[in-house]
Amino acid sequence: MINWGCDDRIPEETLTSNATITITEKQAISDIDPINVGEVVSGFSKMRIVATLENGSNQAIKDGIITFSCDQAGSFDVISPTTDVDGEVFVIFDPDDAVEAVDKLSTVGEDQFEGATITVTYNKNVTTKVQFNIYDEQEDVWPYVFNISSDVSSIQLDNGLTTAEIEVQVFNKNYTPVDDVILSFSSDKGFIESDGTTDSSGTVKMIFRDNGTQEDIGLASIYCSFTHPGFNKTITDTITVMIGTNSNLVLDTTPISYLDGTTQIVVGEDIIGDIAVTRIVATVLDTSGSGISGQLVNLKATVLGAAVGSLEITSNETDGQGNVYAYFDDGGNSYLDIAGTTEFDGVVITAYLGDSTSATAAISNVNVYPSDAWPYVLYLNSDVDQILLDNGITTAQIEARVENQYNAPIQNVTLYFESDAGTINSTGVTGSDGVVTLTFSDNGTQEDIGLANI
Incomplete structure (x- = not known):
């Protein structure tokens, strides 16, 4: 009797042939809390690295042993970690106090890099490198600088139909973009998400809108801040956007x-x-x-x-x-x-x-x-001294002006008129100049002839 067996395991040499290591994350984090910061500063922050191991078919290699080493004094939380089911390993490099390794802008090329270099190795012949700067003092990079702007100066109270795009750029003291850090946002009116993460250019874009309530109308102050836990310091900047209404x-x-x-x-x-x-x-x-x-x-x-x-x-x-x-x-x-x-x-x-x-x-x-201010003073004038008995063809314009004792015109008050001959409206309301102008005319009757008292 012959027994046949079937082994579906992929040979080790197949799994590891043409293996590659990819650095999927290189992020400075605070010594105190694992919060993303802009750079590694001795005694204040360290470097977190995520490496992924794959074979030539882009399949994750599990249980692969990867070795890390650095050309600067410091320590890894684990030197030779083993990849997980996704082919990933996570390590943190913490430089010794007073270590400083900063690349010079005057030199170009990988061989001329004066900063820190971490070498990542698998099976001795598969390697990659991670390069970054290590600063000695917080004053080398702090304070960070915010550039905050809005694409519009105002929006409407319309339940979010109109919005403002708030853009913040973050740089360290050397004007190097600070990427992958979380900024906090708040506003005294309207609505904006509470946090946003900067991209590779140190930029984050947020949307600001109204809540649709009357309390939102007015000038909204939008605040952006970042707290560096290692330095225990915070920077804040503000921008304003007007929330208006069509009313x-x-x-x-x-x-x-x-x-x-x-x-x-x-x-x-x-x-x-x-x-x-x-x-x-x-x-x-x-x-x-x-x-x-x-x-x-x-x-x-x-x-x-x-x-x-x-x-x-x-x-x-x-x-x-x-x-x-x-x-x-x-x-x-x-x-x-x-x-x-x-x-x-x-x-x-x-x-x-x-x-x-x-x-x-x-x-x-x-x-x-x-x-x-009382008593008022009343002035009464006519543009002509006489009119004819002609059934209103000729008229006189009677102007009454009222002032108080401070010579201020009295507006919106009702004056009463009467005459012993002819006709004139019985009332008139003063305008902003304290004046009422009415028309006086005859009635066309013989009784009107003579001196009319208005």
Whole structure:
């Protein structure tokens, strides 16, 4: 009887013929934590190497013994590791303190490399090399340098439809790119992923977008940082991107007083105390001019940049017409613009969507007068001295102008008119110049002939 056996194992010489070693990772890591850093510095960081062993058919060689050696003083965590099922080995080289081996830029070629060289060997005749610099002091490479930029200066509040690409380049002190390190990101508005890893050029690109909430409107600060655990030091840089909105914001301020303590009437100006106050209406409009409800509007009152008085705000959220209502309380102080100054010295009321950095904002200037702004002064003029009895063909333009005791025009107040002959409208509202202009004409009756008192 003859017994036949079948052995499907690949002969060792077949497995290892034309073997190659490939360095799949060469990364400096911190001595304290296994965190990627930019370079090897004696006493602060070391070199992590991953090598892969394959045969001529690109098949992983398992259980192959690979030997590591370095031409600089230091130690490996393992000198002759055995490859795993993927043909990989992992070693860490830690240089001795005070070792320094830095390549000179003035020399070119592998044979002229003055840095550290690690030789990786398999079966004596299969080798490859890993070359890198070893620095002696952290001051040789630190601090790192950030170059941070954005492809746009602003995005819209649109749930991420518009975005900004944030690009960060990292260099060490010698302006060598720092690759494969993890940078941390954060922002006070909008959203950006919390970390990103630099590529071979020391660059990482991140996407910044809005969250779709009103709180995002305004100038967003985006922070990027890197902490070197070996040096126990951190570098940080910042860039800003405006988050805007297509909504429009309109602000109207009107001085009012109260008739019988309840009914509001428009008056000429805000008077110190409770005599007259400023009524504020902020309106949020869409692109078609319609009010938008449910929008958050913030208000502030300042004089030359400093907060003054207080604001009584009914609600910061717009109503069905897109309005927010508030009243300014002067706190018993007068604030008047000073003639001849370039800045407005009175109260500046500012409304904005988002925070005070928002590009969607509106302002209104308000003077708060002392109580001696009263009595008003009324000036009445006509462009002609006479008209004819001709059923209104000839007319007179009657101009009424109102000022307070500070010679300031009184706007938005109603003036009442009457005449003992002819005809004129019974009311008119002053404009921003404190003026009302009405037309006076005859009625075409004999009774109109004579001197008319208006």
